[in-house]
Amino acid sequence: DAEITQSPRHKITETGRQVTLACHQTWNHNNMFWYRQDLGHGLRLIHYSYGVQDTNKGEVSDGYSVSRSNTEDLPLTLESAASSQTSVYFCASSDGRVGEQYFGPGTRLTVT
Amino acid sequence: GQQVMQIPQYQHVQEGEDFTTYCNSSTTLSNIQWYKQRPGGHPVFLIQLVKSGEVKKQKRLTFQFGEAKKNSSLHITATQTTDVGTYFCAWWNFNKFYFGSGTKLNVKP
Numbered sequence: 026d027a028e029i030t031q032s033p034r035h036k037i038t039e040t041g042r043q044v045t046l047a048c049h050q051t052w053n054h055n056n057m058f059w060y061r062q063d064l065g066h067g068l069r070l071i072h073y074s075y076g077v078q079d080t081n082k083g084e085v086s087d088g089y090s091v092s093r094s095n096t097e098d099l100p101l102t103l104e105s106a107a108s109s110q111t112s113v114y115f116c117a118s119s120d121g122r123v124g125e126q127y128f129g130p131g132t133r134l135t136v137t
Numbered sequence: 138g139q140q141v142m143q144i145p146q147y148q149h150v151q152e153g154e155d156f157t158t159y160c161n162s163s164t165t166l167s168n169i170q171w172y173k174q175r176p177g178g179h180p181v182f183l184i185q186l187v188k189s190g191e192v193k194k195q196k197r198l199t200f201q202f203g204e205a206k207k208n209s210s211l212h213i214t215a216t217q218t219t220d221v222g223t224y225f226c227a228w229w230n231f232n233k234f235y236f237g238s239g240t241k242l243n244v245k246p
Binding site: 060069 | 168225
């Protein structure tokens with residue numbers, strides 16, 4: 026069965042370190058998204074991609090970057106982790122640009 | 138800019154009671170989606186509404202999109218403990234996807 030996976034599921038890192046969160050989907054979807062979820066803010070879009078070599082900034086992109094070298098993967102990099110980036114991160118993919126999104130299980134990131 | 142408010146923030150009901158959550162926008166929405174997130178889980182797509190005045194049903198769940206496409210609602214008839222979770226509306230605006238703040242539903246058995 027097609028699926029979307031994220032790794033690691035939990036990560037603790039120190040302030041200033043570079044961190045990369047992985048997202049892999051086997052739906053063969055062109056569109057992939059990264060969100061963060063914080064209490065009181067719901068889900069907020071960080072970056073998204075409509076296909077290989079395409080990346081776009083979302084609502085809260087500062088301090089994050091993504092790259093899309095193939096259809097299946099959209100890794101999210103925190104250039105220099107900050108305590109404000111402690112959050113749960115969800116990756117999602119969709120077939121149509123405005124269609125339903127399929128979410129991964131999430132990564133809980135703690136920056137100390 | 139566009140503002141979308143989702144209410145209520147929390148709802149506690151007795152099993153068997155009905156539940157409704159609303160999303161109200163200050164501007165017209167092209168479409169709206171609804172997601173459910175169980176405690177500790179990830180959002181799961183429920184429905185997408187596109188047409189003015191659209192009503193869709195999924196068993197005990199009824200989704201509506203207002204005539205002016207500025208508001209939407211999700212109604213659950215006779216809640217069950219399996220309905221526990223947070224319900225989010227979501228929408229596209231200027232090539233970015235946004236989620237409402239969510240309504241957290243708790244159902245007492």
